Amino acid sequence: MNSGRRFSLDRLKGRSVAELRFRARQFTGVLLERAGWLDQREVSPADLFARLRPEVRAAAGSCEGWIRQLRGRGGRGFFAGFDDLAHTASLAREHDAAGVHLVLARADDALTGRLAMLGYGPVDVGLPIDWHRDPVADIRAPRDHWSRVPYLDPAVAGDHKRVWEVNRH
Numbered sequence: 001m002n003s004g005r006r007f008s009l010d011r012l013k014g015r016s017v018a019e020l021r022f023r024a025r026q027f028t029g030v031l032l033e034r035a036g037w038l039d040q041r042e043v044s045p046a047d048l049f050a051r052l053r054p055e056v057r058a059a060a061g062s063c064e065g066w067i068r069q070l071r072g073r074g075g076r077g078f079f080a081g082f083d084d085l086a087h088t089a090s091l092a093r094e095h096d097a098a099g100v101h102l103v104l105a106r107a108d109d110a111l112t113g114r115l116a117m118l119g120y121g122p123v124d125v126g127l128p129i130d131w132h133r134d135p136v137a138d139i140r141a142p143r144d145h146w147s148r149v150p151y152l153d154p155a156v157a158g159d160h161k162r163v164w165e166v167n168r169h
Helices: 017-035 044-052 054-060 063-073 083-096 097-111 160-168
Strands: 114-116 120-124
Touching: 044 054, 044 063, 054 063, 083 097, 097 114
Parallel strands: none
Antiparallel strands: 114 120
């Protein structure tokens, strides 16, 4: 894993056997992933459905049924504010009209490819968003395997915190 540091055996001193085993598994996973032998793609809905508990699968009937159930729920049981959007919006306006205005302005900015982040104010992240670019330094990280990108080197990847911040939005 290349984060700009060279590997040193000194880093292994004082580590427990359990930690060494864990780190060896991590390192092996990275090597297998780089070689294309370890599939790290997103899990398909069907594969995810197959991983559910049997009683959940039985209640849904099929992957499509499960997806319909999830989509039909809206935010009920997860974000209570989604149960009655009109009521939630009116409460927000009543308690913090300026905050509602700010949220809506930032949402409008985001729709045009501009995000307020880390005290820089709105910065252009592009449309579609370039997920690998530091929007302040205008430096795009290489499209190499993540373990090969020296993300701590600002000349190569910009400021990794700004890139990560765009991805967190």
